[in-house]
Amino acid sequence: MFVDIKAKVIGFIGIGVMGKSIAANLQKAGFTVHIYTRTKSKAKNLIEQGAIWKDSPAEIAQSADVIMTMVGYPQDVEHVYLGDNGIINNAKPGSYIVDMTTSKPDLAKKIHKLAKARDLYALDAPVSGGDIGAKNGTMAIMIGGDAFAYEKIQPIFEVxxxxxxxxxxxxxGQHTKLANQITIASNMIGVCETIVYAKKAGLEPTKVLESITTGAAGSWSLSNLAPRMIKGDFAPGFYVKHFIKDMTIALESAKDMGLSTPGLELSLSLYKELASKGDQDSGTQALIKLFER
Structure with missing residues (x-):
């Protein structure tokens, strides 16, 4: 491990629903955090709390020892890492670069190869846990790359x-996250059907949850998203549009391996229908709307 991990400057790119909480927790833990995101206003609170604003991914790369990213889509990852003003072409030798975006496994491998050629240590480290896990510092983190690089910056992940x-x-790490999303895809359909069934049967859905969340039916989505569905709270902990992106990557990867994933295909089709009705920026729990109509 670093002799003094807290002396290391962390650059963070992508201040979205989860990214802003991750950066805030790093600040609270005593790290110096440099930040960049396309819309500076999203970083206002972090800047007020002491984060240092940089004007581009290149400036982040030049100033930080550990560079972490959480952006939207694989094309965003490519832009941030592979462009002339991107991370790989501008980072200091010996820097650690960590992509926490859910992206393509092949892209993670490409970034790792290019980084290694420039004496950089690349990890793919997508996460699960949504806005709640990000705020509480309790996310699941799935890590790919060189084991020694992971061990060096493990204290950062522990924050x-x-x-x-x-x-x-x-x-x-990316393959593991896709497995996570495949699991959630079918589960979300079951959660929606459960709530609608409970209502049609004349039951109180919140009481039904009391009985089933701790049994064999229990899941994170059932415990955390079902109550939001019942309340009609569709604010994004994780965007519908980003779940569609994740499921699309997972389906492509499964097909490349010759796998049939009918549950994933059904869930993707339902979420695309939901997005077409204007809910692309809602939280994934908004899927219940299709079942209640």
Missing amino acids: IGENIVYQGEAGA
């Missing part, structure tokens, strides 16, 4: 997550 597992070589 923002609880279930932190090194999965293997570059791309392994």
Whole structure:
């Protein structure tokens, strides 16, 4: 481990629903945090709390020892890492670069290869836990890349997550996150059907949850998103549009491996229908709307 991990400057790119809480927790833990996001106003609170604003990914790369990213789509990852003004072309030798975006495993491998050629240490480290896990520092973090690089910056991961597992070589973190999203995809359909069924049967859905969340039917979505569904709270802990992106990548990856994933295909089709009705920026729990109509 670093002799003094707190002396290391962390650059963070992407201040979205989860990214802003991750950056805030790093600040609270005593790290110096440099930040960049496309819309500076989203970083206002972090800047007021002491984060240092930089004007581009290149400036982040030049000033930080550990660079963490959580952006929207694989094309955003490519822009932030691979462009002339991106991280790989501007980071100091010996820097650690950590992509926490859910992205393509092959892209993670490409970034790792290019980073290694420039004496940089790349990890793919997507997360699960939504806005709640990000705020509480309890996220699951799935890590791919070189084991020694993970071990060096493990104290940083421990600030923002609880279930932190090194999965293997570059791309392994992304494959693990896709497995996570495949699991959630079918589960979300079941959660929606459960609530609608309870209502049609004349039951009080919140009481039904009291009985079933701790039994064999229990899941994170049932415990955390079902109550939001019942309240009609569709604020995004995780955007519908980003779940569609994740499921699309997972489906492509599964097809490349010759796998049939009918549950994933059904969930993706339902979420695309939901987005087409104007809910692309809602939280994933908004899927209940299709079942209640």
